[in-house]
Amino acid sequence: MIDIRNVHKSFSGFQALNDVSLQIAEGELVALLGPSGSGKTSLLRILAGLEFADSGQVLFDGGDATTVGARDRKVGFVFQHYALFRHMTVFDNVAFGLSVRRGRDRISRADIADRVHYLLTMVQLGGLAARYPSQLSGGQRQRVALARALAIQPRLLLLDEPFGALDARVRKELRRWLRNLHDELKITGVFVTHDQEEALDVADRVVVMNQGRIEQVGTPTEIYDSPATPFVYQFLGNVNALECRIRDGLAEIGSLTLPASAYSGVQDAAGIAFVRPHDLFLSRPGSGSGAPAEVRHVSILGPLVRVELLLDGQTVEAEISRQRHAELAIEVGQTLLLWPRQARFFLRDSWQGTSFNDPERMLEHDI
């Protein structure tokens, strides 16, 4: 188990990590998700022993590893640009971590060869042992880097933007493959990404980071369905951020009034309402509840239709099915009623949020 306790790190005045605490269970695959400059890579490098925390502790299986250097940590690290040794063959790259062992830990050539061939077979590069990195595709290099990191039987595998430099198709394929490999090997892994889809797709648990702090830790479902902070809302997936007033337990988004009972003590304050486009229910005037909004633009995205509406001066995006689109016979300029099945409100400059769920509407899944 990895235990990160109150880690601070700054680089010449820039606070990269600000009081970060996180526990990673044995065999877990964790994604550090955040925009650039959020501190995710610094945290990864501190775990690798390539950087050291200014204060705070890092424990590996209960033992203090805070000041242990990278050489003695026994972690596998896959660099964003792979950092393969360009003058060595694939075989020598993978063998490197074993061949540098001296003294008691020395491994015989035959054992090294066995292990390297086993690893290369595992990453499906069996026939390419004699090639040089320059003769491989991006996806193949990535897998060599992974085999090289796994060769030393690390107790923790760290991956820095593992799919960042690959094209979309290879990325998706490799993502599946990494997930399967992880399930097979049961190795504890941490990877850094700025791609929310990647994090939600691959990881057991997602750590959302922003400005050197952890915003939220949770399973992909938890993170997506109940974001804890406005930042997480905006970073994960498409969302409407609407200005609202919060008055005595009610949130007013223009003419749309929703209950926000947690704020019953708030008399009058500025807030933000977050509504996902697919949580917006559209209906013809007179046939349901909601606030009137004018259709500004309609675009068809495969099975979905994105409708841009104007709700009392604020632009709102709704996503509905093709079928619903046909039923409503939507035209630009038309007025429709808008009702959110789910929304979450935050007071301006506050981390606390409260949500609104309409259980009745939740049943009307139109997508």
Next chain:
Amino acid sequence: MRTSPLRDSTPVRLALIILALSVLGLFLVAPLLVVFGEALARGVDAYVAALADPETQFSIRLTVIVAMITVPLDLVIGVSIAWCVAKFDFRGKSLLTTLIDLPFSVSPVIAGLIYVLVFGLHGWLGPILQAHDIHIIFALPGIVLATLFVTFPFIARELIPLMEQQGTEDEEAAVVLGASGWQIFRRVTLPNVKWGLLYGVLLCNARAMGEFGAVSVVSGHIRGRTTTMPLQVEILYDDYNFVAAFAVASVLALLALVTLAVRSVFEWRYARELAAEGRA
């Protein structure tokens, strides 16, 4: 023909090419031809005899000895400096990089004079050295020191940009895999810069063998004892022994040509390796 917005008109291009070629011809190729022409003016026998002269033979030996001492030292110094500057951040780094350029900006004669002032008979350390019967100025150690001063930037200057461009990721990958500092240096850093390093050594060697100014000041021109090849050329020329002077000069010129040829081969190989990495 493909046209490009950056392409100059044909007459302009032609004029520039002619200008460049004539400057090269006038200032580089013609003198080189003169050197070989004069050296062989009285036939091959005279040329061989001139090179066989004991004093000339000695100057060739001395030059080789000086290069054999200075180049390995330059190699160690240059690689250490480049490693420091390119892979680490520390206080005074910019001062160090400025100091590396000092030999390029100072006249070699000054470099020689500095050593005379420090180690010479009337210099700071002169009396102490005299008392212990240690000869630096007007002897081999002085020549080596002066040559070192002039040549030590070559390898570092060649390596620093290369190492900086390559960054430290490869080294980080190696340390995470459990390699020691020496293993990282020998198995990762050094192979990554080998062509640049060889090229730097070559340049350094050419300069070490060809240095005149600094060596001239510290050597004292003692015939058969402290004359390197460039000094020997001067002495022979002053003696109106043109064939011998140009014969020795032709050996130095050949060295330069070989350096250029090997350099071209390196650059060609090196460019291929860089291109193969797909980093362009």
